[in-house]
Amino acid sequence: MKKNWIAFLIGILTLSLILAACAPQAAPTVDSVSTDSPAAQADLGAVKAYAVEQASLMKDATASLRAKAEKYYAALAQIKSEQPEANPYEVLWANHPDAVKVLIEGMRADWMTAHNHYESNEGIIAGVPSLAYYDAWIDAGPPASEDPEAVQWTLTLADGKVLESPGNLFHTLGEPILYGTVDEYIGLAVDLNGDGNTGLSEALPEAEMLLATAQALDIASGQMLDAVNAWQPTMEDAFMAMATMIPTMNEYFEQWKLSSFVSGDASVQISFVAASRLLDVTGILQSLDLTYDNVRPVVGAVDSKLDEQIAAGFTDLVAYVGDLYTKEKAGTVFTPEEADAFGTEAQDKATALAALVVQAAAKANIALDLEAEGWTPDSPPAIEAIAPAPAPIE
């Protein structure tokens, strides 16, 4: 008899298990939302201090680059005055190869330093509407030949040639000029590294373009530093920067894939030869991560679980990209297919993180207005290069 009831109970237990499996999932619990916004606990001052520090270091590097570019220009002007019939680049290279190498390596190092500090700041500069103008002008904007809505500005070379909206200073002008990836920006192709060939990035820069660009970059950096110093950061700025800049992974990974860092000699890009796009992504995430660290109390007060999710999302994404960059620096050359796969993975992580940040903004009653007009100058910048007096290189 006992066996009978055991069997019966097994049958009923089966029913219970099936019903349990079929039961609707319990709705997830949600933290109660507090309407109190302890914005006072957030440290926006720390965000600004970071931005000012990076902008200052960038300005130091552009000033150094400018001084070297003027020295290079002056040396060529000296040769022109002494040997008007000669090719000044050939004369300079023939007579002072070591000094020229030092100068070019120094300018490239300055460009790299300035660029790195900018990238470490880009998440903030590009993401805050009142500062975003400088991102387009200095780092991201296309030339008018590619986009009719390009940043309007004029660059007048020392020889009087005028360039209308020629693109951004770092990648459309500075990098191709310093690394010789555009023929018209090359003064003379030379064997810079002494391997018997004149390969990629082995060229003396065209002096007029170099001088004007270096001076313009320094002026723009100075104006950006002034703007960052004058910036009064708000919670809206902080969340807007995170919401708009976190999801840009795809674009950077695509450019990384097409750059010489991944595509090697097959790359036809004139930019991203000096520094890997992974550096840019790392820098952007670094500034956004710091931003979130300083506004966490606001989110934590309304939804502690969400706050933890966002913090973990930043940690995960920063580690993911940082790991790739570390491997690349150690010599790993990724294939385009791998770059695609990594880009997709990073974008998924970024999309999830950005959505959480937007949710957090909503819960903390922080308005995000994409229609908000960004700051633009009253009139387009017009920069005229000033030629230094001729002087020998040594």
Add this chain to the structure above:
Amino acid sequence: MRLALISEDWRISYTIQLKKLRLNKPTRFLLIGGVISAIALFAAIFLLPKPQGTGQVLNEDIPFYSMPWNDNPFAPGNMQTTDGKLLNNADIPSAEFCAQCHQPEYREWISSIHAVTGPDIIYETAISNNELAHKNRHGTEKIRWCDSCHEPVNLLMGEINPLPVVGPSPVTAEGTTCIVCHTAVSADPLAGNGALTLDINNINDYTEALIMAAPAEHARAMQAKSHNPLMGSSDFCGACHTEIRPVEVNGNEPMHLQNTFEEWQDSEYAEKNIQCQDCHMHPDPAAFISQLNETGQIPERIVSHRFVGVNYLLTDSNLPSNLVTYLRGGLPPGGISTDEWKADLLEQNRLILDLLQAAADLSISAPESVSPNSTANLDVTIANSGAGHSLPTGPLDQRHMWLEVKVTDAAGKALYHSGWFDDKTGQVDPNAVIYLKILTDKNGAPIYEHILFDVEKYHYTRDPIPAKASDTIPYSFTVPADAQGPLKVETTLWYRLALQEFVIYSLKMDVILPPVMMEQASAEISTR
């Protein structure tokens, strides 16, 4: 076996009936427990209150969602959900999930174009160009018009928004995935632009165990044709194969851009009740057409999820350097090896080429003989003998068809050549008889990059040929004095998916987009 459980003397009945089975007591009790379980289970399915759907509410679940025109989150597209809510990105069953039970259908679908309506590079590029063209003019929100059909899951979950308001879902890479069609409960084929209403936010009411326990209920929820005739109707297809640019996009009056449904509706195929699915979901559409034309009888409906159409490019896995993988936006979802996938694509490609060749007939009407130093006239007729809509159809600013006519003498010397294709530049003879829609912007400049947001006007270089109609094109050429007869007339009808300009300027690829042959005919003319 009969269990008289409701009888007053059920103990006796039970004893008599079960004893006949010679089961021992524990087994009988186990059996009874099991039967009670089954009855209770089915009662639970139908009697327990239905769980709440998983739809997302704007401003509650999804903040900062931009709706510039009205309070319809899917505008300016026409897709809807039955409860008006958005889809929960964390809760969408993928095609791979469905494949656990529906492996054959999954394998068919995965090589179809429906599987890549969103992620394919050609679409992504066109979308980016349109969005960029309307930057700062709600370009992102306007993309909802396109994504209603191309990326319906992305649209429904709220991803098409200037701010990133929802997290990722692997299903967004699946284009027109299973649950989009299989939750459609109504369609408006004349409105188009994705005019489907989806009962999609309740599909997770049933767990996998319940699907197994009550497959009929699952079939009902998934709108099986036996429950929902819409699934087998052209109305369903028309919801996306009718494209009308809405006024919200650029302020102009609505502009009809694709009319494939109406073309079918006006054809004898509609009169004969031959639906889109009969042909395009047939395992071998070319065989379907052949059988239909030969017998006049509608072949038996056999359903395949390959949705064979005309995209011979995105199915050509013989393209070099994994180009097809790149063009399709990456490898498919899991559960299939790359080799299996490429083999499936090749089979799809074969079916597409067969279908293209079954769509049209060519005939030449030429004189029996011609005299040297005279003008010879001939007619070439293209008959739309197999398509249930106009030929060509679809986005005709890119897809085009043209006729090549070549006359040679007996020595092989070319006397006349119209409609040549330059395989070095990808250009077609500018004087060819070509079926193409020319889009122009407000300045009258042609638009070759599918920027539909900026189209002001359009015209056809030659009207598409309606179903069962034909188009006769006259040609004439001069017969040279020294022409050696007989003359040979060769005609070829070519089809091409896109303009070379799109490949160069939009895709920025150094690749020649090849045409495919639809039909050929030849004739001989003697010389006097």
